[in-house]
Amino acid sequence: MSSNTLRDADLTYTLHPYTNLVAHESKGPLIAVRGEGVRIYDDAGKDYIEGMAGLWCASLGFSEPRLAEAAARQMAELPFFHMFTHKSHAPGIQLSEALVTRAPVPMARAFFCNSGSEANDTAIKMIWYMNNALGRPEKKKLIARKRGYHGVTVAAASLTGLPANHRDFDLPIANILHTSDPHYYRQGKPGESEEEFSKRCADELEALILEEGPETVAAFFAEPVMGAGGVIVPPKGYFDHIQAVLKKYDVLLVADEVICGFGRTGTYWGSQQFGMKPDILTCAKALSSAYLPISAVLVSEPVYAAIRENSAKIGTFGHGYTYSAHPVAAAVALETLAIYDERNILDQVALSGARLQERLRALASHPLVGDARGVGLIGALELVADKETKANFDPALGVGAKVADQAQENGVITRAMAGDILAFSPPLIITPTEVDEMMNKVTAALDTVAADL
Incomplete structure (x- = not known):
């Protein structure tokens, strides 16, 4: 089935969970076709670091042959x-x-x-x-x-x-x-x-x-x-x-x-x-x-x-x-x-988790970020309109969703949750180098949205 045929079939037949179904009709799906390590590839061949391990779940990434x-x-x-x-x-x-x-x-x-x-x-x-x-x-x-x-x-x-x-x-x-x-x-x-x-x-x-x-x-x-x-x-x-x-x-x-x-x-x-x-x-x-x-x-x-x-x-x-x-x-x-x-997975989490937490905390000084938090290989950035008062953005602006969309455009999948909170939960096999690549692209997304605002 071609990419266009798949997209048309999705829009015609599929009822998506946790989706604004009206918005989906114009936005359409990101269609994943294969995975390798911490990355997934879409039907156009573009690769993305899966910063959420799917739904907090693909701990060993997307290509573990033993499984x-x-x-x-x-x-x-x-x-x-x-x-x-x-x-x-x-x-x-x-x-x-x-x-x-x-x-x-x-x-x-x-x-x-x-x-x-x-x-x-x-x-x-x-x-x-x-x-x-x-x-x-x-x-x-x-x-x-x-x-x-x-x-x-x-x-x-x-x-x-x-x-x-x-x-x-x-x-x-x-x-x-x-x-x-x-x-x-x-x-x-x-x-x-x-x-x-x-x-x-x-x-x-x-x-x-x-x-x-x-x-x-x-x-x-x-x-x-x-x-x-x-x-x-x-x-x-x-x-x-x-x-x-x-x-x-x-x-x-x-x-x-x-x-x-x-x-x-x-x-x-x-x-x-x-x-x-x-x-x-x-x-x-x-x-x-x-x-x-x-x-x-x-x-x-x-x-x-x-x-x-x-x-x-x-x-x-x-x-x-x-x-x-x-x-x-x-x-x-x-x-x-x-x-x-x-593979002593806890050792891997200790190494890459320390890097993720370091990069998250560094973003606490970003103009859009009110709070940076996490532990191990789970974390979040809470975006605010005013860092001093902790005032939220108007929900109608969809600031968190805009950052998540821009990050995806940059090649990282993250998740925007209620309250303009960006979540991170990458596969446990992610390396510190891959953490840096992920967070560099997220930082660029924050900068782009901040400039637009």
Whole structure:
């Protein structure tokens, strides 16, 4: 199919996620045709450094032959089987062991899904199932954070704290609440230290739990670093203060590691970076370097014990997906984990992450940049109209989108999020030299838009 034919077919037949569908009719798609390392190539042959690793996910880049070979081997040997009703297969069993033994805190079991949304939805169902099993039918409310992102299924999208994910979808559903986000740059008061701000966030969480009634609040969902909400890195002491509140009122902590897991923040799990001790952990994306869809939910022994006993009482644990632990996806995930180990991926993140953070911080002095932040190989630039007052640009100007479009024209794919925030999450295999190339092109894009403004 020619490029023009592909473009016409896209505009005629495809409904795109997270897209202004009217604007798409005139803008049209960037059509990727192949990948190599940290780059993708479009249908005109132009190459781009993928500064977002796709959707925060292609951790090993776009041309890792071992993952393709692992998929081919498993496809030839056992292309499909399932884990329902006492059935199993080697890749699923081995991946369960690999994840449970790698968990940041002791975990009892791994359950498999196909996406981060499904993993968080599954965690919600497990929490409700567990509390019914424990004779606590009123303990069902879930608290997430404003600006948090936990997926797009009905329940997971309700946890997500972004207006566009709720508006006109009739969300959030009942029993899902939101507390303040830890965005110190925006929410910190004059003269308030990071530690003081963190304590205030925890106090607000405690006030919400008390207002709702501790006997009704079941769990708190949190990303170690908030991704789609603007790459919000928790300030000093944040999770220490938050976890003290959760422990006080017997509220489970669910760590959403969908973006942060497998090295993104500089530790194997984001939870380790910030001292989180989750009762449930969800992961996806870099689990298979996004080469095939797979996600997992890891549960602690107390959670598993309640689920186990209730399944015996009812006769089954009535939850699962046709493709839970799909053997080909599981085989690719196992190979991905093996590559992380063999190539010491954390050393690569330490090297290239330091360079990314250095280049981001250097842009804090740029006329358009109010805040530059990040950790490991994840970061963001928050663009402002007035650096001193932190005043935002008029949303109608679309300044963040203009910078992202100009960066793409320059050969770098980044992502503009609400509030004129530019996100960066390149493949973990990116080199310091490639980081410099990426940031040079982004700097040029900032300069071009600043001159236009």
